[in-house]
Amino acid sequence: MPTTAPSSASAAPRSRPRRRGRLTLLTGALTLALAVPALAAPPAAADPTDYTLNVDPAHQGPAIDDTLYGVFFEDINRAADGGLYAEQVQNRSFEYDRADNASYTPLTSWDTTGSAKVVNDDGRLNARNRNYLSVDGGSSVTNSGYGTGIAVRKGERYDFSVWARTGEAAGAPLTLTLRDSSGELAAARRVTARGGWAKYTATFTASRTSATGRLTVASGAPVALDMISLFPRDTYKGRANGMRKDLAEKIAALDPGFVRFPGGCLVNTGSHEGYDEASGYQRRRSYQWKDTIGPVEERATNANFWGYNQSYGLGYYEYFQFAEDIGAMPLPVVPALVTGCGENKVTDDPALLKRHVQDTLDLIEFANGPVTSEWGRKRAAMGHPKPFHLTHLEVGNEENLPDAFFARFKEFRAAIEAKYPDVTVISNSGPDDSGTIFDRAWQLNRDAKVDMVDEHYYNSPQWFLENNERYDSYDRNGPKVFLGEYASQDNRFGNALSEAAYMTGLERNADVVKLASYAPLLARTDSVQWRPDMIWFDGQRSWGSANYEVQKLFMNNAGDRVVPSTASGTPATTAPITGAIGLSTWATSAAYDDVTVTGADGKTLLSDDFSNGDGKWTKAAGRGTWQVEDGAYVQSDAAAENTLVTAGDPGWQNYDLHVKATKKSGKEGFMVAFGVKDTGNHYWWNLGGWGNTRSAVEKTTGGAKQTMAGTEDGTKIETGRSYDLKVQVRGRQVTLYLDGKKWGSFTDDAKAEPFRQVVTEDKKTGELIVKVVNAQDAAARTRIDLGTKVASTARLTTLQGDPDAVNTADAQPIAPRQSTLRGIGRQFTHTFPAHSVTFLRIKKTG
Incomplete structure (x- = not known):
């Protein structure tokens, strides 16, 4: 994922500065x-346009893998802490620091009364959880959560926990309250801390719904506090330290074939020193998976590339578990010691490279190893003795220095193939869809016979309409493509239509494009580093964008194999x-x-x-x-x-x-x-x-x-x-x-074709799935020849709306409409509405 450094190429403040095109040329350095x-809609009453669509079921197109479509999760836009990770308390371990963000202090998101101070000394909870709060009797500390506050729903239960230590012989009584400006949100709870560090728990039941709650811990005696936490009991699949249910359910509803995690730019940027038992850890370092497993209170806190902190409560074990819970293939990304995303730095340290390669081997063992192995035993200790069945792993992300990256990539690949030959090692082609970096990266990947190459691009709707045939000319015998990040540059339905048109080309080329994921996945409305995004949310609500609805429609109706088909086109302009x-x-x-x-x-x-x-x-x-x-x-x-x-x-x-x-x-x-x-x-x-x-x-x-x-x-x-x-x-x-x-x-003569289609077959149901995108404001009256006998009715799903329509928390105008189409046969005529995506599932009888 590219950097958000301001650029004259940026479409809007804090939007992705990637600029891609069809042609790369010469030299220079100025701006004209x-x-x-414009893509502005022509008159709404435009006459229907005549097309033909001919299907050839006697021949077979490429097979469509179950993993063709997936999701890419990166902790951007508060996607993890304050998002998918269900923890309600922000800065729960007092580890925020100005070294991470100029506005941060160890008491960010906390208010104190009486005598309370953050301490970093040998009395800490553990080596990685370095700060704790020392509170005198009669003092209290209150957390404001994320955004507007802690969100609770009437009747639901919330699990509180805290690690505490006191030297008071009689113990330290702690009063726990959950309130908003209107008063109590749940009955107060009480626990008493005694002796050395220990974990104490309680449960609140919300008496009313609020999005502005505050959690207070008040002490009647001197006490040390750390890891103050509040979790909804009702997480996805009911898992402790789990996922926010509504967000997880929306991701699961996509039926993704894979989950790529944890990034993205946060994977391979910053220092590469990592945690060290003797000296502590660097605050700015690349994402390293070993920091993120084991007991939650022993995990490090890291400065996120996107300007805020990440607690690592959502760590590698949770990512693997979530992928398993939604039936998706886990696809982790590990740092390559060559930074991308605008940093463009190389870490030239053979010993450090060797350590990172070994860390990656250990990661595969953590995912797949038996319980008798070192890292398999750690996985089992966390609650999952069975392996996670890791089959794909990506090294690096968007490196702008292809030769330096590839030299290091080969070290990773050689070590992985030697020990785990069944794991596919994925490379990448940099941050753009074309250009000298892209061309050099692909040359290196082809020459080395890499199995799969990750491409990323964020382009205009016009580009997506113009480039449907991008993968038609790719070498069928060369490396396969993982389209790991793509999106047009807004969440309007017109953007989603252009992406849908492009996806017909991805499916048509399913023998080359083996994996594809829209990006980014999640965005919290009050903490946005990047837009557009697939799923939006606040403290209480979540909703799918128009782009989400397109992705869901394709992902739920991929089929097993492409059925060859052809369609007439729209006359191109020569103006x-x-x-x-x-x-x-x-x-x-x-x-x-x-x-x-x-x-x-x-x-x-x-x-x-x-x-x-x-x-x-x-x-x-x-x-x-x-x-x-x-x-x-x-x-x-x-x-x-x-x-x-x-x-x-x-x-x-x-x-x-x-x-x-x-x-x-x-x-x-x-x-x-x-x-x-x-x-x-x-x-x-x-x-x-x-x-x-x-x-x-x-x-x-x-x-x-x-x-x-x-x-x-x-x-x-x-x-x-x-x-x-x-x-x-x-x-x-x-x-x-x-x-x-x-x-x-x-x-500039590329044709922005608004009428695109692809046909696939669902072998289990015996249905042809006819998928048509009409991204223009004229209806498309189409003569369809399916080339075989079919049932007289079809299941029809349509997304249709104003191209400027945007789904919001209060209204989702872009939503699927389902109906039955009757009176069809081998040949029939159907009019596809203006600005629409239409899926027809038609049972074959011949």
Whole structure:
């Protein structure tokens, strides 16, 4: 999962900065923009469109594995603590620290009365749980939980526990209360701590429902407290230290074939030192599975890559158990000692590498080993003597240094294959769908005959509609693909439709794409580092996004084998790129001068040396500080992002744009736009983007971006130097020049086909599953030939709605509708509604 470091390529604040495209080119380092047709819906009353769909059941397509679709869990957006992990108390062991987050203290989420202080000395609970709270008699401590507070439901039971130690001969009486601003939420409970460290428990029964509860522990005598916990009794499958039931049930309802865990960027970023018995542990270190097993009170706390802490209460044992509970294959990811996600660092330490390789072998033994083995015995001691049947394991995540990563990957693979030859070791191809890193990574994987390669990409809906055939041309004899992270850039139904169209291509290529998972899985509404996300939740409620409903429909109806089929397409547009021009910056101050736009016939369409002010330009409120200074147009706010100003006619086509640009200060370079329809629909040439490390042409459609051409050569834009930029637009061909030399070119002629289909067979039921996506605002009247005799009725499931519709806590307009379709046969006509996903399950009789 990529970093959220600000970039001029970002579609919105704190959104993923990945920019992918179909073509990678040349060199450079500045930013310009082109206009593209928006995905806005045409008139609602558009006439039906005629299509054909022909099925060939006499031939067999690729088999579909039960594990084709799965889920990817990463502790992002408070997905674990405060999310799937059902613990209600935040910072339960007082381990938060400013070293992890500048706003943290050991008493974050706690309020104290009387005399209470955090202590770190030899009297601690254990070596890894280093802080505890010392409380005098008559004092109390109150926890506010996550978000608005501790959530309870009337009539449900909540299990309290605390580790306590006291030197008082008579013991230390503890009064436990659960309240909100309106009063008591449950009858108070009392326990008495005596002697050395011991665990004490109690149970609350909620008398009413609240989302703003507070848990208080008050002591009548001096006492040391640690690991203060409150768990709902009703966890998923009733497991202690278990999962929040509603979230787990929504994941289970997907019927996932695998669970990839625990990340993601948090796996392989930060220090790689880990825990050390003598010196304690580094606060910022890569995720290491041995930190996360054993008694919960003995597990380390780690700083999460996403800006908050993780308690490791949800650890490897719980991940394995959860995968087993929902019938999914466990798929862990281990660090490779080469960081990705924007860090780009290599740990060159042979001894440390050797240790991590051994840790990975130990992990496989923990999952699969007999109870007589060292790590199998530890698994059994935690309550699971039977093995977890681990068959796949991934090394690394999104490394941007493919050669350094692959050298280390080979060490892991050799050791695993030597001891556990039945375990598939998965590599990856970096953070993008294309480019020099992607190409180099794939070359290394192919040359080494790697079994499976993990691809990640987050692109615009337009990209997903344009790239349905991506895997049609992949080598059938090469490494298989694990599409471990993908999503379009919003939770609107239009985004989900584009993903559904793309998924028909994944199924059609099920012989190449063996695993696929949308990402991220979970997001807590009051703690969002990344959007979009599949399942949203707050303290009490959870709901599936429109994307979730699409994923669920495909995952519950995959079938066993693809049945070959063909469909007619939608006529492609050949209209030329049209649009005005623009100038922009991202976290940079820059000056622009001598802007000219010349038609292909040589006629001057615009000429501005800013000697007469900036009257030709349109500025958006709040987007930077633009003014004419010393005869140039200057954006002076070096912190402002996406400061686009525009000029000219949206109807312009076949023109040359010239501009001189000078960086004055800041993190990046220049952005020059063309083909501008509006602020959400354009192209721009982004020179010196991504922290002045990359350059690319990006196409923005409906506010979502995709890369059309780019470089990853590290070329930087120099401060104070004037650059001469030229963009030549001819039809749908664009050529770009930097300081008089050709920088790159591309042709934007990919077809964003809105009508996609795939047919599979469910051998158990004898049904053909006809899956049709109609991602346009015209209904698709379709003549269907199934090629065999079928029953006269079919089960029909439809997702349909406004492409801008979003599911929320209070309303879920995108939900499946089920019905029976009657009067069908081998050949019949069906009209697929505008903006819809339709699944027909049809029983074969011939």
